[in-house]
Amino acid sequence: MNPNRPARPAGRTVRIRRTRQWIARRRTALASSALRGAAYATGAGVVGLGFYLIQQRL
Numbered sequence: 001m002n003p004n005r006p007a008r009p010a011g012r013t014v015r016i017r018r019t020r021q022w023i024a025r026r027r028t029a030l031a032s033s034a035l036r037g038a039a040y041a042t043g044a045g046v047v048g049l050g051f052y053l054i055q056q057r058l
Helices: 010-025 027-057
Strands: none
Touching: 010 027
């Protein structure tokens, strides 16, 4: 251990470790949800753009 480096509080270290473990366990679910959200947003944008273009031509 480096004596010049200040020690972290034990509670903060435990919280960070738990958060990292939680993310590691749910990484696939989080990635899947993010991908699904991006697909929905892209689809909604394309549909909206299509309706906008149709309205401009009428």
